[in-house]
Amino acid sequence: MGYKYNREDILNVGYDVFRRNGYHNVGINQILKESGIPKGSFYNFFESKQDFAQQVIRQYGETNTCWMRDFFEDCTLSPIECLKSFYAMMMNLNEEDEYSGGCLVNNMSVEVGRQNDIIGSEANTHFVGWLNVLATVIEKGQEANEITVEFSALELAEYLHAGFYGVLSRTKVTRNRVYMDIWFEITFKFIST
Amino acid sequence: MGYKYNREDILNVGYDVFRRNGYHNVGINQILKESGIPKGSFYNFFESKQDFAQQVIRQYGETNTCWMRDFFEDCTLSPIECLKSFYAMMMNLNEEDEYSGGCLVNNMSVEVGRQNDIIGSEANTHFVGWLNVLATVIEKGQEANEITVEFSALELAEYLHAGFYGVLSRTKVTRNRVYMDIWFEITFKFIST
């Protein structure tokens, strides 16, 4: 029989709280309260707030990379239709969430990515992982003549990635799905052959 | 002769400090220290930290709207070349700044735009203003047959806006100009007729 609390559960609470509220707006006490863990246990598992945040990002980043890979592996549609349904799903999730969080890794990048090297490079690591998954699918789409070959698969992945996160920022203040829809329409029109 | 300190100078300090460090990571004391103003004077001019941040955003937002309008009015190139040189300039500024700040309004949107209605809607107001300026130029480009008419000028403005801010977030953690260049190449290739 294990102990009462475990690292993973606390990380999951951290994911939720950081994603919705940002990094500097969240105190350790809030994490403790929402996870029901006492301070001593927290500092037994994590060295500091920064260390905790890094581990939160890492867990989510890795989980999401696997999730994306599985999604595209299981997707039986053509490559570009897989991409479309992936982004359609992300947009739906964001709408259901009422645009209140966006992407944890992007939020962390914007808020502290430049000042804090530890968090910045942790975020970048996972961005790169996701971009590679996207690039794989894009490449298949190019081979199937569905996607333009004017640019490399990785360049197009960066393009999709940037556009989507830009539009997430836009929905945070407009709280309206239409901006995601516009981005979707234009982007997929443009990359399609 | 006026008093020793004035609202505008403090707002400019706030712009710089908030842009580089975010909202919740900045304390009033930092603003006081960097502007040399005592606390009493600060609270004479501003009701609260939130009120201060709102005014910082407003001043920058309005200034930037005018600056953009002037830029495009003074630009003697064709519409799409004006757009290109506008974004090229923004990219150069960001590179010179070593990717350390990005756009204040976008940073604020991502960090607090969803939790804080005051700041969120202030940010949105200025986004809308900038988008309208962009749309005006895009419309001219469409009339001159330089820019695709598959989408409305405002939709394309949203598209440019989202992509650019997405890529700013990307440069914050990569600290490399190349991601802006990729975005630029792809985007202008796509919108050009």
Place this chain on the structure above:
DNA sequence: ATAAATAATTAGACTGTTCTGTTTAATTTA
């Protein structure tokens, strides 16, 4: 197998600092 010893985890009071914002008084300008 059981008991003793060791290690890991839990618990929360406590520390010192920093946070936003208040207050009161002195000074400056109109």
Place this chain on the structure above:
DNA sequence: TAAATTAAACAGAACAGTCTAATTATTTAT
């Protein structure tokens, strides 16, 4: 002289992180 501004001490809450003790799990010795 009256109003606006400047000045800094002060207040109360929140902050990250420390510390000691108690509890629980695991390992070692018998």
